Amino acid sequence: xxxxxxxxxxxxxxxxxxxxxxxxxxxxxxxxxxxxxxxxxxxxxxxxxxxxxxxxxxxxxxxxxxxxxxxxxxxxxxxxxxxxxxxxxxxxxxxxxxxxxxxxxxxxxxxxxxxxxxxxxxxxxxxxxxxxxxxxxxxxxxxxxxxxxxxxxxxxxxxxxxxxxxxxxxxxxxxxxxxxxxxxxxxxxxxxxxxxxxxxxxxxxxxxxxxxxxxxxxxxxxxxxxxxxxxxxxxxxxxxxxxxxxxxxxxxxxxx
Amino acid sequence: xxxxxxxxxxxxxxxxxxxxxxxxxxxxxxxxxxxxxxxxxxxxxxxxxxxxxxxxxxxxxxxxxxxxxxxxxxxxxxxxxxxxxxxxxxxxxxxxxxxxxxxxxxxxxxxxxxxxxxxxxxxxxxxxxxxxxxxxxxxxxxxxxxxxxxxxxxxxxxxxxxxxxxxxxxxxxxxxxxxxxxxxxxxxxxxxxxxxxxxxxxxxxxxx
Ligand SMILES: Nc1ncnc2c1ncn2[C@@H]1O[C@H](COP(=O)(O)OP(=O)(O)OP(=O)(O)O)[C@@H](O)[C@H]1O
Ligand SMILES: [Mg+2]
Numbered sequence: 468x469x470x471x472x473x474x475x476x477x478x479x480x481x482x483x484x485x486x487x488x489x490x491x492x493x494x495x496x497x498x499x500x501x502x503x504x505x506x507x508x509x510x511x512x513x514x515x516x517x518x519x520x521x522x523x524x525x526x527x528x529x530x531x532x533x534x535x536x537x538x539x540x541x542x543x544x545x546x547x548x549x550x551x552x553x554x555x556x557x558x559x560x561x562x563x564x565x566x567x568x569x570x571x572x573x574x575x576x577x578x579x580x581x582x583x584x585x586x587x588x589x590x591x592x593x594x595x596x597x598x599x600x601x602x603x604x605x606x607x608x609x610x611x612x613x614x615x616x617x618x619x620x621x622x623x624x625x626x627x628x629x630x631x632x633x634x635x636x637x638x639x640x641x642x643x644x645x646x647x648x649x650x651x652x653x654x655x656x657x658x659x660x661x662x663x664x665x666x667x668x669x670x671x672x673x674x675x676x677x678x679x680x681x682x683x684x685x686x687x688x689x690x691x692x693x694x695x696x697x698x699x700x701x702x703x704x705x706x707x708x709x710x711x712x713x714x715x716x717x718x719x720x721x722x723x
Numbered sequence: 724x725x726x727x728x729x730x731x732x733x734x735x736x737x738x739x740x741x742x743x744x745x746x747x748x749x750x751x752x753x754x755x756x757x758x759x760x761x762x763x764x765x766x767x768x769x770x771x772x773x774x775x776x777x778x779x780x781x782x783x784x785x786x787x788x789x790x791x792x793x794x795x796x797x798x799x800x801x802x803x804x805x806x807x808x809x810x811x812x813x814x815x816x817x818x819x820x821x822x823x824x825x826x827x828x829x830x831x832x833x834x835x836x837x838x839x840x841x842x843x844x845x846x847x848x849x850x851x852x853x854x855x856x857x858x859x860x861x862x863x864x865x866x867x868x869x870x871x872x873x874x875x876x877x878x879x880x881x882x883x884x885x886x887x888x889x890x891x892x893x894x895x896x897x898x899x900x901x902x903x904x905x906x907x908x909x910x911x912x913x914x915x916x917x918x919x920x921x922x923x924x925x926x927x928x929x930x931x
């Protein structure tokens with residue numbers, strides 16, 4: 468039985484005059500501990516699907532099962548969501564920011580607090596707890612956002628282009644950090660990205676989406692040789708450019 | 724004028740008139756801002772309420788509030804309550820509109836973050852909506868300082884029993900323009916002090 472089961476999801480956005488079908492007939496399964504990527508052209512419904520998995524709004528039809536239970540029944544913070552920008556609250560210190568999720572369920576004292584602060588040093592921000600987000604660089608802020616997401620110990624992480632606002636070097640470093648952190652906690656993750664290389668370097672499987680309406684066009688399995696490497700090293704493996712070429716061609720064919 | 728100032732200060736009338744007006748203004752200012760913010764929160768809370776009230780807010784906002792003076796005096800009687808209501812009512816509607824707009828313009832991604840943490844509506848309000856609207860609330864405070872002085876002075880013109888507004892009307896009637904000028908000076912000084920206090924509050928609350 469799959470860990471996360473996405474079944475026949477359709478989603479249509481309704482406005483006063485128009486109806487736009489963003490997702491049609493999406494079904495896919497994700498295993499526990501797996502890292503998958505959603506890749507595809509702009510507007511093919513990746514964010515929409517991620518928001519639905521996150522439970523931000525219900526799909527027009529279809530259902531999502533996490534460990535065989537509908538999402539609603541899993542109310543104990545089973546989902547962690549990371550966005551393109553960090554969305555750290557500017558009026559809170561880094562420490563207050565990463566304790567936010569726990570504060571909302573009144574567990575931000577004692578052991579939980581110590582664990583969370585440990586998480587902050589895990590992402591290399593040990594001595595920034597008392598600072599405000601504006602005093603940190605973009606990369607540091609995104610790391611703090613990762614710590615905030617992990618603090619509530621979610622069962623699955625949803626990452627919506629979390630590296631796209633960063634410079635290339637920071638992005639490569641952060642890919643490694645996220646990859647290793649998630650592997651060490653054994654987390655399941657879904658990454659949305661425009662970057663073919665990033666998808667290959669980080670994932671176990673890649674779902675290529677096509678637009679109008681958004682649907683899964685093809686699935687790629689990343690070879691074991693690449694999966695075992697950190698993203699940075701995977702980018703330098705001889706298998707990497709081959710897969711890159713294959714996916715690139717498929718993407719090209721989608722756009723025309 | 725200086726002579727008059729010393730004389731009026733000596734017999735205690737200046738102090739009591741200023742005290743009355745200051746008290747009314749501060750209270751009107753606080754009530755106006757507070758009720759405006761509370762009303763904005765209710766509108767944010769209930770989309771249905773905001774849909775129903777929206778046209779009334781526009782009309783009330785366009786209406787010159789001081790024109791309501793006589794009605795307020797009929798309702799609350801010629802005394803403190805009427806004057807304080809004047810000081811408050813003049814700023815409530817505009818505060819409501821401005822603060823409610825700020826509430827709605829909060830970046831929805833902050834709410835997304837909270838929603839994935841399972842936050843309730845109250846928690847979302849406390850953690851994101853209210854704090855990110857602080858800058859707007861502070862700037863309405865600055866506007867409201869001026870407005871509540873207008874409301875209170877007009878209220879005192881109408882009730883005409885006590886306070887700096889009364890001194891102005893009285894001085895005008897007996898052709899004692901020095902008294903009028905004196906009252907105006909005192910108002911200017913107090914209004915400036917209140918404005919400075921709001922700025923102090925701003926520096927305390929908003930760190931970036
Ligand atoms: N709130 C909304 N109301 C109406 N239509 C929407 C809404 N959000 C998205 N859409 C439409 O649904 C489609 C899918 O959007 P979505 O944001 O999911 O795409 P995406 O794959 O994440 O794109 P990108 O790669 O640019 O982030 C688009 O055509 C978009 O215009
Ligand atoms: Mg998107």
